Amino acid sequence: MGRQAIDYSVYLVTGREFLPPGKDYYESLEESLQGGVTLVQVREKNADTGEFIEIARKTKEICDRYNVPVLINDRIDVHLAVGTAGIHIGQTDCPLPLARTLIGDDAIIGLSVSNVEQATRAAQHSDILDYIGVGAVWPTGSKDTKGRKSLGPDGTGEILDLIHGSGLEAVAIGGIHLPNLAQLLHGSVAPKSRDALAGIAIISDIVASTTPKEAAANLRLVVDSFKRSRQALKDEAGVFGGLGQKRAEVDAKKLAEKVQELMAVVKRETPLVHQMTNTVVVNDSANVTLAVGASPIMSTHPRDVHDLSPAIGALLINFGTIGDKEGMKVAGRQANVNRKPLIFDPVAIGATSYRREISEELLAHWQPTIIKGNAAEIGAMAKSTEVASRGVDSVGSGFADPGAVVKALARKRAAIIVLTGEKDYISDGSVVIKISNGSHLLERITGSGCQAGSLIGCFAAAARLDYLAKNETKFEDDSQLVQGDMLLAAVAGILVYTVASEVAAARPDVKGPGTFRAALIDELYNLTPDVVAEKAKLEIL
Incomplete structure (x- = not known):
């Protein structure tokens, strides 16, 4: 007969102890299907055996209606009694060769x-095994992981390399939820x-x-989107901004024109930017947020x-002084x-182990749309040794490329970098x-990079509002958490800030950093789209 073909995309492991009050297990199961x-x-x-x-x-009866296979955790006797598609076992459960003998070749x-x-060891038993469950990726309350370090996306990718060519499929488990799912899928390649x-x-x-x-x-939308993007990369089609749109050849002049349009959106919509x-x-x-036409709010309490x-x-989450971790989560x-x-904005992420740990903790809770940093910060996130950190500054000759x-890093983190x-x-x-x-x-x-992050936030908010104003319906692929041209938003934030700095520095009343600081805010306020387009030095690499 042969083993049943399995789609591992969204693999539900049941746990009645986690059901919300008043929710029936079988009702929840059918809704998830x-x-x-x-x-x-x-x-x-x-539960006892009976x-x-x-x-x-009953679970199999419901799943059969949706053509979804059922596996049994650990208990081979239950699998045999019910006739499910197979079993899942742990490292200390039934030995693999014995398990295969007991359940037969088709399970x-x-x-x-x-x-x-x-x-x-699993790869060495690929003649017996069909897949491995890799984890815990992140800390989880559903399984005792005390004393074991979470793998994270990088550790998961290392295991994928180890089983390459074995024929085994791999499924990640542990601490996974919607906000960190895209990061896991892309980061574990x-x-x-x-x-x-x-x-x-x-x-x-x-x-x-x-x-x-809905959950x-x-x-499922995120997993399916990731698999489509993988196929698109194989086809050398590329993907635009994670939104499923094919990117045409980018023209620097047209990009500058789009920045001009987005500047108008900021002033018209005055988006509220939480920092x-x-x-x-x-x-x-x-x-600087007020100067470009947006509205800031600075709040930290959870x-x-x-x-x-x-x-x-x-x-915008900038953890330069890391005083509000719970609020950031x-x-x-x-x-x-x-x-x-x-x-x-992972300020000085490479400077201390504490900052690296906090960054990992935050990224396990949510998925950033845009990550902004200097060479040391981006280097730390990319695990590069080309650039080192000295506090908030970068030291070294910089990246060769x-x-x-x-x-x-953008591909790995599923974010604009x-x-x-x-x-x-x-x-x-x-x-x-x-x-x-x-x-x-x-x-x-002080804080010029932080101010650039604030402006990226202003234009990201405007790009989302602009998209929503122009589109009554959503993309067919609605798995991306944010709609709108976030690449354009990042370009706009940096371009507006750097052009304004040039104009401010050229003023006759600017004598040094103190007068420049005040002039910069003035020029952000006075900056016109025409000046941005005239002075823009954009290259598409």
């Missing part, structure tokens, strides 16, 4: 893997083989939801930022939920744009 779950594993840690068999039987076997040693995950295993993000159909559907930024630059960041999210146009998660652009760095410096580089993973505007005096005032 309607939302797009492709595989179900029945996991019952506390109860487990009955739950598995599916999956194995939990949490490190490279276990993955290596194997560095050598370029293999990708076959799917994701989800427990609480579906089971604990009061709307499991499953949103996850969680460091204490050194709060006042200046608010002032309850306050939660309630603000539906009203804002974009969110809540704000970022809500920005993703409400499909608002999230700009992340900055365009390649931002392009690769902005590398600031003497020349600025911006990429969506498909195209790289170089901006050569700016004044040397920007290096002589």
